[in-house]
Amino acid sequence: MFTNKKSLLALSVASAFALTGCFSDDDNNKPVPDDGGDGGDGGVVVVAPETPAALTFVVSGSVVQSNDDDEFDVIGDATIKFLESGVLSTNIVDVEGNQVQTLDVGDEGSFLVTRKSGSSTDSVTAIVSAPGFVTKAFSLDLSNEDDNDVLVAQFLLTPTDEEGLASTTTTSSDITGSTTTAEIVADASAEGSSLASATLPTGITLQDADGQPVTGAEVALNVLGTDPSTETKSLVLPEGLNSDDSSANIAVPVSLANVTLSVDGTSVKKFAGDTLNVTLAAPADLDAGEVLSVSSLDEETGIWMPETFPVTKGTGTVSFETDHLTWFSVNKSVPVCTDGLTVNFTGDAVPAGGLTLAAYSADGFLWSRVGAGSTSRVVPPGFLKRYGISSEATATVVVFDRDGAIWGETDGEVAVCGTVNDFALAAPYTLVNKTLTITGSCANDSDVAVDVTNSAVRYKRDGKAVRTALKDADGNFQLTNLREGEDYEVTVNFRGLPLEGSNTISLDAVTGDDLTQNFEFTCPEVTGSGGTGSTGGTGG
Structure with missing residues:
Protein backbone atom coordinates (compact mmCIF):
# COMPACT_ATOMS: atom_id res chain seq x y z
CA MET A 1 0.00 0.00 0.00
CA PHE A 2 2.86 2.39 0.85
CA THR A 3 5.05 2.78 -2.18
CA ASN A 4 8.02 4.86 -0.85
CA LYS A 5 9.97 5.78 2.30
CA LYS A 6 8.68 9.34 2.33
CA SER A 7 5.14 8.09 2.66
CA LEU A 8 6.15 5.74 5.46
CA LEU A 9 7.93 8.56 7.33
CA ALA A 10 4.92 10.85 6.97
CA LEU A 11 2.66 8.18 8.40
CA SER A 12 4.97 7.60 11.35
CA VAL A 13 5.03 11.30 12.24
CA ALA A 14 1.27 11.57 11.87
CA SER A 15 0.75 8.54 14.12
CA ALA A 16 2.96 10.07 16.78
CA PHE A 17 0.88 13.23 16.87
CA ALA A 18 -2.30 11.21 17.00
CA LEU A 19 -1.10 9.30 20.04
CA THR A 20 0.09 12.36 21.95
CA GLY A 21 -3.29 13.92 21.50
CA CYS A 22 -4.72 11.43 24.00
CA PHE A 23 -2.03 11.65 26.71
CA SER A 24 -0.32 14.36 28.75
CA ASP A 25 3.34 14.44 30.01
CA ASP A 26 3.28 17.04 32.75
CA ASP A 27 5.32 15.23 35.44
CA ASN A 28 8.56 16.96 34.27
CA ASN A 29 10.46 13.69 33.80
CA LYS A 30 12.48 15.16 30.93
CA PRO A 31 15.36 13.03 29.53
CA VAL A 32 18.96 13.91 30.45
CA PRO A 33 21.10 14.56 27.36
CA ASP A 34 24.23 12.46 26.79
CA ASP A 35 26.55 15.44 27.29
CA GLY A 36 25.47 15.91 30.88
CA GLY A 37 22.99 18.71 30.18
CA ASP A 38 20.22 19.62 32.53
CA GLY A 39 17.38 18.10 30.57
CA GLY A 40 16.82 21.03 28.30
CA ASP A 41 16.81 23.97 30.68
CA GLY A 42 20.01 25.38 29.04
CA GLY A 43 22.42 24.56 31.93
CA VAL A 44 26.22 24.74 31.63
CA VAL A 45 28.40 21.63 31.54
CA VAL A 46 32.18 21.67 32.21
CA VAL A 47 34.15 19.35 29.93
CA ALA A 48 37.85 18.46 29.91
CA PRO A 49 40.01 20.02 27.16
CA GLU A 50 41.22 17.78 24.37
CA THR A 51 44.25 15.69 25.31
CA PRO A 52 47.33 16.35 23.12
CA ALA A 53 48.69 13.42 21.12
CA ALA A 54 51.19 11.19 22.89
CA LEU A 55 54.90 11.90 22.50
CA THR A 56 56.96 8.85 21.59
CA PHE A 57 60.31 10.51 20.82
CA VAL A 58 61.91 13.82 21.82
CA VAL A 59 65.36 15.37 21.77
CA SER A 60 66.30 16.83 25.14
CA GLY A 61 69.28 19.06 24.45
CA SER A 62 71.53 21.53 26.20
CA VAL A 63 74.47 23.79 25.40
CA VAL A 64 77.22 23.39 28.00
CA GLN A 65 80.79 24.23 28.93
CA SER A 66 83.24 22.48 31.25
CA ASN A 67 83.86 24.16 34.61
CA ASP A 68 86.82 24.04 36.98
CA ASP A 69 85.31 21.03 38.78
CA ASP A 70 85.28 18.98 35.57
CA GLU A 71 81.50 19.20 35.41
CA PHE A 72 79.18 20.93 32.94
CA ASP A 73 77.48 24.29 33.33
CA VAL A 74 74.86 25.44 30.86
CA ILE A 75 75.52 28.39 28.54
CA GLY A 76 72.52 30.68 28.81
CA ASP A 77 72.77 32.85 25.71
CA ALA A 78 73.44 30.30 22.97
CA THR A 79 71.74 30.17 19.57
CA ILE A 80 71.09 26.99 17.57
CA LYS A 81 70.32 26.70 13.85
CA PHE A 82 69.06 23.37 12.46
CA LEU A 83 70.07 22.48 8.89
CA GLU A 84 69.46 19.61 6.47
CA SER A 85 71.51 19.23 3.30
CA GLY A 86 72.78 22.76 3.74
CA VAL A 87 69.40 24.51 4.14
CA LEU A 88 67.20 25.26 7.13
CA SER A 89 65.44 22.11 8.28
CA THR A 90 61.67 21.85 8.02
CA ASN A 91 61.51 18.61 10.01
CA ILE A 92 62.24 19.84 13.54
CA VAL A 93 59.30 20.99 15.67
CA ASP A 94 58.68 21.77 19.32
CA VAL A 95 56.44 19.51 21.41
CA GLU A 96 53.39 21.53 20.41
CA GLY A 97 54.10 20.95 16.71
CA ASN A 98 55.51 24.39 15.82
CA GLN A 99 58.38 24.39 13.31
CA VAL A 100 61.80 25.18 14.81
CA GLN A 101 64.63 26.28 12.52
CA THR A 102 66.52 28.55 14.89
CA LEU A 103 66.17 28.95 18.63
CA ASP A 104 67.67 30.79 21.58
CA VAL A 105 68.14 28.43 24.51
CA GLY A 106 67.49 31.13 27.13
CA ASP A 107 68.84 31.20 30.66
CA GLU A 108 68.33 27.47 31.22
CA GLY A 109 70.62 26.67 28.28
CA SER A 110 68.41 23.79 27.16
CA PHE A 111 65.79 22.91 24.57
CA LEU A 112 63.18 20.26 23.76
CA VAL A 113 62.28 19.35 20.17
CA THR A 114 61.09 16.39 18.15
CA ARG A 115 60.65 15.30 14.55
CA LYS A 116 57.71 16.58 12.57
CA SER A 117 54.91 14.05 12.31
CA GLY A 118 55.47 11.81 9.30
CA SER A 119 59.11 12.83 8.87
CA SER A 120 61.71 10.12 8.30
CA THR A 121 64.78 12.36 8.46
CA ASP A 122 67.54 10.60 10.39
CA SER A 123 69.98 13.46 11.00
CA VAL A 124 70.30 17.23 11.04
CA THR A 125 73.20 19.62 11.52
CA ALA A 126 73.02 21.98 14.48
CA ILE A 127 75.19 25.10 14.27
CA VAL A 128 75.64 26.35 17.83
CA SER A 129 77.06 29.73 18.80
CA ALA A 130 77.39 31.84 21.93
CA PRO A 131 79.34 35.03 22.77
CA GLY A 132 82.84 34.21 23.98
CA PHE A 133 82.78 30.65 22.62
CA VAL A 134 83.93 29.00 19.41
CA THR A 135 80.98 28.39 17.08
CA LYS A 136 80.64 24.72 16.21
CA ALA A 137 78.59 22.52 13.89
CA PHE A 138 77.23 19.31 15.46
CA SER A 139 75.75 16.27 13.72
CA LEU A 140 72.51 15.36 15.50
CA ASP A 141 71.65 11.70 14.88
CA LEU A 142 67.86 11.18 14.89
CA SER A 143 67.90 7.56 13.75
CA ASN A 144 67.38 6.51 17.40
CA GLU A 145 68.80 3.03 16.86
CA ASP A 146 68.66 2.40 20.62
CA ASP A 147 64.90 3.09 20.56
CA ASN A 148 64.98 5.73 23.29
CA ASP A 149 61.92 7.85 23.95
CA VAL A 150 64.23 10.68 25.07
CA LEU A 151 67.38 11.30 23.04
CA VAL A 152 69.97 13.27 25.02
CA ALA A 153 71.95 15.86 23.05
CA GLN A 154 74.67 17.90 24.75
CA PHE A 155 76.49 20.51 22.68
CA LEU A 156 79.83 21.23 24.34
CA LEU A 157 81.28 24.62 23.37
CA THR A 158 84.84 25.77 24.00
CA PRO A 159 85.73 29.29 25.25
CA THR A 160 87.81 31.29 22.80
CA ASP A 161 90.50 31.73 25.47
CA GLU A 162 90.82 27.98 26.17
CA GLU A 163 94.32 26.55 26.46
CA GLY A 164 95.36 25.26 23.05
CA LEU A 165 93.63 28.13 21.22
CA ALA A 166 94.85 31.54 20.13
CA SER A 167 92.84 34.29 18.49
CA THR A 168 93.79 37.72 17.18
CA THR A 169 92.25 40.50 15.10
CA THR A 170 94.20 43.01 13.01
CA THR A 171 92.41 46.17 11.93
CA SER A 172 93.65 48.36 9.10
CA SER A 173 92.53 51.39 7.11
CA ASP A 174 94.66 50.33 4.13
CA ILE A 175 91.73 50.00 1.74
CA THR A 176 90.39 52.06 -1.12
CA GLY A 177 86.92 51.08 -2.24
CA SER A 178 87.06 47.28 -2.04
CA THR A 179 90.81 46.89 -2.72
CA THR A 180 93.63 46.73 -0.17
CA THR A 181 96.44 49.26 -0.48
CA ALA A 182 98.96 47.54 1.82
CA GLU A 183 99.66 44.08 3.19
CA ILE A 184 97.55 43.13 6.24
CA VAL A 185 98.74 40.33 8.57
CA ALA A 186 97.03 38.64 11.53
CA ASP A 187 99.09 36.20 13.62
CA ALA A 188 97.45 34.21 16.44
CA SER A 189 100.18 33.16 18.88
CA ALA A 190 100.25 31.34 22.22
CA GLU A 191 103.28 31.46 24.53
CA GLY A 192 105.38 32.97 21.78
CA SER A 193 104.51 30.36 19.15
CA SER A 194 102.32 31.07 16.15
CA LEU A 195 99.33 28.75 15.87
CA ALA A 196 97.87 30.39 12.76
CA SER A 197 98.57 33.42 10.59
CA ALA A 198 96.90 34.96 7.55
CA THR A 199 98.44 37.44 5.12
CA LEU A 200 96.23 39.62 2.94
CA PRO A 201 98.32 41.03 0.06
CA THR A 202 98.26 44.50 -1.44
CA GLY A 203 95.85 45.00 -4.32
CA ILE A 204 93.42 42.18 -3.54
CA THR A 205 89.70 42.86 -4.09
CA LEU A 206 87.33 41.92 -1.27
CA GLN A 207 83.95 40.35 -2.10
CA ASP A 208 80.86 38.98 -0.36
CA ALA A 209 79.50 35.44 -0.80
CA ASP A 210 77.82 36.46 -4.08
CA GLY A 211 81.03 37.91 -5.53
CA GLN A 212 79.97 41.52 -5.06
CA PRO A 213 82.60 44.08 -3.92
CA VAL A 214 82.66 44.92 -0.21
CA THR A 215 83.66 48.54 0.33
CA GLY A 216 84.44 50.54 3.44
CA ALA A 217 87.03 52.37 5.49
CA GLU A 218 88.35 49.70 7.89
CA VAL A 219 89.37 46.08 7.39
CA ALA A 220 89.30 43.57 10.29
CA LEU A 221 91.19 40.30 9.74
CA ASN A 222 90.60 37.65 12.43
CA VAL A 223 92.43 34.35 12.89
CA LEU A 224 91.65 31.56 15.36
CA GLY A 225 94.40 28.95 15.57
CA THR A 226 94.64 25.60 17.37
CA ASP A 227 97.57 23.80 18.96
CA PRO A 228 97.93 20.64 16.83
CA SER A 229 99.20 18.59 19.78
CA THR A 230 96.19 19.09 22.09
CA GLU A 231 92.66 17.71 22.30
CA THR A 232 91.37 21.29 22.00
CA LYS A 233 91.80 20.97 18.25
CA SER A 234 89.37 18.04 18.26
CA LEU A 235 86.95 19.78 20.65
CA VAL A 236 86.44 22.80 18.38
CA LEU A 237 86.49 20.91 15.06
CA PRO A 238 83.07 21.34 13.41
CA GLU A 239 81.52 17.90 12.94
CA GLY A 240 80.84 16.36 9.55
CA LEU A 241 84.38 16.28 8.15
CA ASN A 242 84.05 12.52 7.56
CA SER A 243 80.48 12.28 6.32
CA ASP A 244 81.49 10.31 3.18
CA ASP A 245 80.47 6.74 4.03
CA SER A 246 81.99 5.26 0.87
CA SER A 247 85.65 6.02 1.59
CA ALA A 248 87.93 3.40 3.14
CA ASN A 249 90.00 6.19 4.70
CA ILE A 250 89.17 9.09 6.96
CA ALA A 251 90.50 12.63 7.06
CA VAL A 252 92.42 13.23 10.29
CA PRO A 253 93.16 16.93 10.90
CA VAL A 254 96.80 17.77 11.56
CA SER A 255 96.11 21.53 11.62
CA LEU A 256 92.93 23.54 12.06
CA ALA A 257 92.06 27.25 11.93
CA ASN A 258 89.22 29.68 11.30
CA VAL A 259 89.90 32.82 9.25
CA THR A 260 87.34 35.62 8.95
CA LEU A 261 87.44 39.09 7.42
CA SER A 262 85.09 42.06 7.46
CA VAL A 263 84.97 45.61 6.15
CA ASP A 264 83.07 48.04 8.38
CA GLY A 265 81.27 45.03 9.85
CA THR A 266 80.27 43.47 6.52
CA SER A 267 81.60 39.94 6.07
CA VAL A 268 84.07 39.20 3.28
CA LYS A 269 83.87 35.68 1.86
CA LYS A 270 85.83 35.78 -1.42
CA PHE A 271 88.76 37.49 -3.14
CA ALA A 272 89.57 38.58 -6.66
CA GLY A 273 92.93 39.40 -8.20
CA ASP A 274 95.02 37.49 -5.66
CA THR A 275 94.87 34.93 -2.84
CA LEU A 276 95.20 34.91 0.95
CA ASN A 277 98.16 33.03 2.45
CA VAL A 278 97.36 30.86 5.49
CA THR A 279 100.11 29.28 7.61
CA LEU A 280 99.24 26.89 10.45
CA ALA A 281 101.18 25.15 13.20
CA ALA A 282 101.60 21.43 12.48
CA PRO A 283 102.88 18.45 14.48
CA ALA A 284 106.67 18.43 14.70
CA ASP A 285 106.77 14.72 13.82
CA LEU A 286 104.73 15.10 10.64
CA ASP A 287 106.14 12.71 8.06
CA ALA A 288 107.94 14.61 5.30
CA GLY A 289 106.36 12.32 2.73
CA GLU A 290 102.83 12.68 4.12
CA VAL A 291 100.30 13.65 1.47
CA LEU A 292 98.07 16.37 2.88
CA SER A 293 94.79 17.84 1.69
CA VAL A 294 92.64 20.78 2.74
CA SER A 295 88.92 20.86 3.53
CA SER A 296 86.87 23.98 4.18
CA LEU A 297 83.58 24.44 5.99
CA ASP A 298 80.69 26.41 4.57
CA GLU A 299 79.47 28.02 7.78
CA GLU A 300 76.07 28.85 6.29
CA THR A 301 75.34 25.24 5.34
CA GLY A 302 77.48 23.34 7.86
CA ILE A 303 78.95 21.22 5.06
CA TRP A 304 82.67 20.42 4.66
CA MET A 305 84.04 20.55 1.12
CA PRO A 306 87.38 19.29 -0.26
CA GLU A 307 89.76 21.90 -1.69
CA THR A 308 92.16 21.43 -4.59
CA PHE A 309 94.91 23.88 -3.65
CA PRO A 310 98.26 22.33 -2.68
CA VAL A 311 99.74 22.27 0.83
CA THR A 312 103.34 23.30 1.50
CA LYS A 313 105.03 21.63 4.48
CA GLY A 314 107.59 23.55 6.52
CA THR A 315 109.32 22.84 9.82
CA GLY A 316 106.38 22.52 12.19
CA THR A 317 104.08 24.35 9.76
CA VAL A 318 101.77 23.82 6.81
CA SER A 319 100.63 26.58 4.46
CA PHE A 320 98.35 27.14 1.47
CA GLU A 321 96.78 29.89 -0.63
CA THR A 322 93.01 30.39 -0.64
CA ASP A 323 90.50 32.57 -2.47
CA HIS A 324 87.84 32.39 0.27
CA LEU A 325 87.46 32.50 4.06
CA THR A 326 86.11 30.02 6.61
CA TRP A 327 87.27 27.09 8.77
CA PHE A 328 90.19 25.21 7.19
CA SER A 329 91.34 21.72 8.13
CA VAL A 330 94.62 20.35 6.79
CA ASN A 331 94.27 16.57 6.82
CA LYS A 332 96.18 13.36 6.46
CA SER A 333 94.43 10.24 5.17
CA VAL A 334 94.30 7.24 7.52
CA PRO A 335 92.48 3.87 7.17
CA VAL A 336 89.16 3.61 8.96
CA CYS A 337 88.75 1.50 12.08
CA THR A 338 86.85 -1.60 10.99
CA ASP A 339 86.72 -3.16 14.48
CA GLY A 340 84.73 -0.47 16.24
CA LEU A 341 85.29 0.33 19.91
CA THR A 342 84.11 -1.92 22.75
CA VAL A 343 84.40 -0.79 26.36
CA ASN A 344 83.70 -3.45 29.02
CA PHE A 345 82.62 -2.11 32.41
CA THR A 346 83.27 -3.29 35.95
CA GLY A 347 82.32 -1.76 39.30
CA ASP A 348 79.10 0.17 39.89
CA ALA A 349 76.10 -0.40 37.64
CA VAL A 350 75.13 2.15 35.02
CA PRO A 351 72.22 4.03 36.66
CA ALA A 352 68.65 4.32 35.43
CA GLY A 353 69.20 7.53 33.48
CA GLY A 354 72.25 6.18 31.64
CA LEU A 355 75.71 7.71 31.23
CA THR A 356 77.86 9.15 28.44
CA LEU A 357 81.10 7.70 27.12
CA ALA A 358 83.62 10.04 25.48
CA ALA A 359 87.03 9.57 23.91
CA TYR A 360 89.19 12.63 23.34
CA SER A 361 92.69 13.41 22.09
CA ALA A 362 94.41 15.28 19.28
CA ASP A 363 93.35 12.32 17.09
CA GLY A 364 89.62 12.89 17.51
CA PHE A 365 86.66 13.31 19.83
CA LEU A 366 83.49 11.22 20.17
CA TRP A 367 80.42 10.95 22.40
CA SER A 368 78.23 7.89 22.86
CA ARG A 369 75.36 7.16 25.24
CA VAL A 370 75.56 4.18 27.62
CA GLY A 371 72.19 2.66 28.48
CA ALA A 372 71.01 1.86 32.00
CA GLY A 373 72.36 -1.44 33.31
CA SER A 374 74.83 -1.87 30.44
CA THR A 375 77.92 -3.97 31.13
CA SER A 376 79.60 -2.78 27.93
CA ARG A 377 79.29 -0.20 25.19
CA VAL A 378 79.94 -1.12 21.58
CA VAL A 379 80.59 1.84 19.29
CA PRO A 380 80.27 0.66 15.66
CA PRO A 381 82.87 1.50 12.98
CA GLY A 382 80.57 3.91 11.17
CA PHE A 383 80.13 5.95 14.33
CA LEU A 384 83.91 6.08 14.89
CA LYS A 385 84.42 7.25 11.32
CA ARG A 386 81.87 10.02 11.74
CA TYR A 387 83.87 11.36 14.69
CA GLY A 388 87.26 10.99 13.01
CA ILE A 389 88.49 8.01 15.04
CA SER A 390 90.87 6.10 12.76
CA SER A 391 92.54 2.70 12.97
CA GLU A 392 95.58 4.41 14.54
CA ALA A 393 93.79 6.66 17.03
CA THR A 394 94.53 6.78 20.73
CA ALA A 395 92.50 8.77 23.25
CA THR A 396 91.57 9.19 26.88
CA VAL A 397 88.28 7.40 27.52
CA VAL A 398 85.97 8.88 30.15
CA VAL A 399 82.44 8.08 31.34
CA PHE A 400 80.32 10.79 32.98
CA ASP A 401 76.74 11.62 33.86
CA ARG A 402 74.47 14.34 32.51
CA ASP A 403 75.98 16.94 34.85
CA GLY A 404 79.51 16.01 33.75
CA ALA A 405 80.48 14.19 36.97
CA ILE A 406 83.10 11.56 36.12
CA TRP A 407 82.31 7.89 36.81
CA GLY A 408 85.51 6.49 35.34
CA GLU A 409 88.52 7.40 33.20
CA THR A 410 91.46 5.62 31.64
CA ASP A 411 94.96 6.33 32.87
CA GLY A 412 96.05 8.38 29.87
CA GLU A 413 95.42 7.56 26.23
CA VAL A 414 94.58 4.06 25.04
CA ALA A 415 93.91 2.58 21.61
CA VAL A 416 90.28 3.33 20.69
CA CYS A 417 90.05 1.01 17.71
CA GLY A 418 89.42 -2.32 19.42
CA THR A 419 88.54 -3.25 23.01
CA VAL A 420 89.06 -1.52 26.35
CA ASN A 421 88.62 -4.04 29.17
CA ASP A 422 88.06 -3.63 32.91
CA PHE A 423 86.84 -0.05 32.74
CA ALA A 424 85.88 0.59 36.37
CA LEU A 425 82.77 2.66 37.10
CA ALA A 426 82.29 4.33 40.48
CA ALA A 427 79.33 6.56 41.33
CA PRO A 428 80.69 9.92 42.56
CA TYR A 429 77.45 10.71 44.41
CA THR A 430 74.54 8.91 46.03
CA LEU A 431 71.78 8.85 43.45
CA ASP A 462 70.48 25.21 39.27
CA GLY A 463 72.90 25.98 36.44
CA LYS A 464 72.86 22.42 35.10
CA ALA A 465 71.39 20.85 31.98
CA VAL A 466 67.67 20.16 31.91
CA ARG A 467 66.62 16.52 31.73
CA THR A 468 63.33 15.28 30.28
CA ALA A 469 60.95 12.45 31.15
CA LEU A 470 57.98 11.18 29.16
CA LYS A 471 55.28 8.98 30.66
CA ASP A 472 56.11 5.36 31.42
CA ALA A 473 53.84 2.36 30.86
CA ASP A 474 51.83 3.30 33.96
Missing part, protein backbone atom coordinates in the same frame (compact mmCIF):
# COMPACT_ATOMS: atom_id res chain seq x y z
CA VAL A 432 68.04 8.39 43.92
CA ASN A 433 65.15 7.97 41.50
CA LYS A 434 61.72 9.48 42.05
CA THR A 435 58.39 8.49 40.52
CA LEU A 436 56.28 11.56 39.78
CA THR A 437 52.55 11.20 39.22
CA ILE A 438 50.79 14.27 37.86
CA THR A 439 47.03 14.63 37.71
CA GLY A 440 44.75 17.31 36.36
CA SER A 441 41.31 18.67 37.14
CA CYS A 442 39.15 21.54 35.98
CA ALA A 443 39.43 24.70 38.06
CA ASN A 444 35.77 25.40 37.31
CA ASP A 445 34.64 21.89 38.32
CA SER A 446 37.06 19.80 40.37
CA ASP A 447 35.04 16.65 39.65
CA VAL A 448 36.06 16.77 35.98
CA ALA A 449 39.47 15.14 35.39
CA VAL A 450 41.97 16.40 32.81
CA ASP A 451 44.30 13.85 31.18
CA VAL A 452 47.85 15.24 31.55
CA THR A 453 49.82 12.04 30.94
CA ASN A 454 50.98 13.17 27.48
CA SER A 455 52.93 16.06 28.97
CA ALA A 456 56.72 16.43 29.00
CA VAL A 457 58.32 16.71 32.43
CA ARG A 458 61.66 18.51 32.71
CA TYR A 459 63.88 18.74 35.78
CA LYS A 460 67.24 20.26 36.67
CA ARG A 461 69.59 21.54 39.32
CA GLY A 475 51.40 6.94 32.95
CA ASN A 476 53.94 8.17 35.53
CA PHE A 477 57.20 10.07 35.06
CA GLN A 478 60.54 8.71 36.24
CA LEU A 479 62.97 11.35 37.51
CA THR A 480 66.28 9.50 37.41
CA ASN A 481 69.85 10.09 38.60
CA LEU A 482 68.93 12.71 41.19
CA ARG A 483 71.71 13.61 43.61
CA GLU A 484 70.34 12.80 47.03
CA GLY A 485 69.89 15.90 49.20
CA GLU A 486 70.23 18.39 46.32
CA ASP A 487 67.52 20.84 45.21
CA TYR A 488 65.76 20.41 41.87
CA GLU A 489 63.17 22.34 39.92
CA VAL A 490 60.59 20.37 37.96
CA THR A 491 58.74 22.03 35.08
CA VAL A 492 55.79 20.41 33.31
CA ASN A 493 55.09 21.26 29.68
CA PHE A 494 51.38 20.55 29.31
CA ARG A 495 51.60 21.10 25.53
CA GLY A 496 48.82 23.62 25.14
CA LEU A 497 46.46 22.57 27.92
CA PRO A 498 45.07 25.79 29.52
CA LEU A 499 46.84 25.69 32.89
CA GLU A 500 45.84 27.92 35.78
CA GLY A 501 48.75 28.83 38.03
CA SER A 502 52.36 27.66 38.01
CA ASN A 503 53.69 24.63 36.13
CA THR A 504 56.71 24.14 38.41
CA ILE A 505 57.41 21.93 41.41
CA SER A 506 60.31 22.56 43.81
CA LEU A 507 62.10 19.51 45.16
CA ASP A 508 64.14 20.56 48.19
CA ALA A 509 66.75 18.15 49.57
CA VAL A 510 65.48 15.50 47.19
CA THR A 511 64.80 11.92 48.27
CA GLY A 512 63.58 8.86 46.42
CA ASP A 513 60.05 9.12 47.81
CA ASP A 514 57.25 9.08 45.24
CA LEU A 515 55.38 12.32 44.62
CA THR A 516 51.88 13.08 43.32
CA GLN A 517 50.95 16.59 42.20
CA ASN A 518 47.62 17.89 40.88
CA PHE A 519 47.28 20.84 38.51
CA GLU A 520 44.18 22.84 37.62
CA PHE A 521 43.07 23.94 34.17
CA THR A 522 40.52 26.29 32.67
CA CYS A 523 38.05 23.91 31.07
CA PRO A 524 35.52 24.65 28.32
CA GLU A 525 31.89 25.11 29.30
CA VAL A 526 29.15 23.70 27.09
CA THR A 527 25.48 24.65 27.27
CA GLY A 528 23.14 21.68 27.83
CA SER A 529 20.81 20.74 24.96
CA GLY A 530 18.42 18.07 26.26
CA GLY A 531 14.99 17.09 24.83
CA THR A 532 12.07 19.54 24.96
CA GLY A 533 9.32 17.06 25.88
CA SER A 534 5.81 17.38 24.46
CA THR A 535 3.23 20.07 25.03
CA GLY A 536 0.36 17.69 25.76
CA GLY A 537 -3.09 17.72 24.17
CA THR A 538 -6.66 18.59 24.97
CA GLY A 539 -7.82 15.11 25.69
CA GLY A 540 -9.87 12.88 23.49
